[in-house]
Amino acid sequence: MAPSAHHPRPSFAERDAETSELFDQLASSTTEQESEHVVEQIVLLYLDLCTTMAGRYDGRGVEHDDLVQVARLALVKAVRRYEPGHAPSFAAYAVPTISGELKRWFRDRGWVVRPPRRLQELRADLQTVRARLEQELGATPTDADLARAVGATVDEVREATCAATGFRPLSLDCSTADDDRPGMSAFLAADDERLQAADDRVCLTEALTALDDDERELLLMRYVEGMTQREIGQARGVSQMHVSRSLRRITVRLHDHLADRAAEAVADAELEPDRMSTAS
Known part of the structure; x- marks a missing residue:
């Protein structure tokens, strides 16, 4: 208006x-x-x-x-x-x-990178107190001066001061201290399918430990040795239908295990800021 x-x-x-x-x-x-x-x-x-x-x-x-x-x-x-x-x-x-x-x-x-609420509030208090102390002291107040003024520890003052960068973090494309060098983004690792494959193997190996020896052998015959379901049935003395059902059951178990781990990872990531705030 x-x-x-x-x-x-x-x-x-x-x-x-x-x-x-x-x-x-x-x-x-x-x-x-x-x-x-x-x-x-x-x-x-x-x-x-x-x-x-x-x-x-x-x-x-x-x-x-x-x-x-x-x-x-x-x-x-x-x-x-x-x-x-x-x-x-x-x-x-x-x-x-x-x-x-x-x-x-x-x-x-207003925060691009949002710190815990207690740091947001302390940062706001520090900004007001810093201006007042500069007038009273005739100089830039030290972290100890600020800590006494707001009733916080020196470490908390420094943490809140660092948190203020969350308002306007530096771009990864900005230049480094040496203007002749490329921006920080040049130092980031590029996406690599081999790294993702390695991560997938680690997760799958962990999931396989939840299977018994007979189930792991069945997977080895089918997906490593490349045997057909009919060949596996003949080797194990069971019908092809039995092999198919066993493979389907094992695949579902592996899928559920990996999905549970992914859900746990997401939950941990969401709770991490609260844990850090509580620990502080």
Whole structure:
């Protein structure tokens, strides 16, 4: 929502007075159209507040316009929820509402590589404290200074500082310290079918250990020695149908075993961030 024309910015007292009048109009509105018109007028009065508050998060890997949009949506929410008399002024109610929405949005969507929530919150606290300490000390605060100020350990401060790179991680295509050398992507291993085949063999070998000797011998005769089901039946003194059913049963067991391992690997990967957070 943007103003259609530029208007001189009113003083705080003038804006508070106008806001009060508009909320009185909103309370007496009899139609949805009338209410929406008043809501828009209130929002227009506070668009500069949205821009200012969004600016606090500039330079963290998120476009300024995106943050302004989040702030404006929060402003609309504040207008619709505000109850005159429950706060000193509408501005006093809107500021924490907009700030909370920005923090939540930034926490949930601003990270490219998302660290545990405790590090996200500590990083935000450190940014505020660092600016204050620089003014008080007249110098860049040390990790120990920051740790004392936020009630954390030095290691936690350093961990949170490193986590801040999750907002804007370096591209693998960026140059290295030596500009004559290729980007980091040049040092990544290329896809290699032989590596995948080796991984598959390891998994299959593990699955085969779940079979008994007779089942492994049956697989050896069929898939390694290349014998037909009829030939296997003759060698083992059983019918071809019996061989076929045995092979089918063994194949299903192998498939289920490999599927279970894959599911476990996915579950472990999803739980790993929580384990790291708990361990910390």
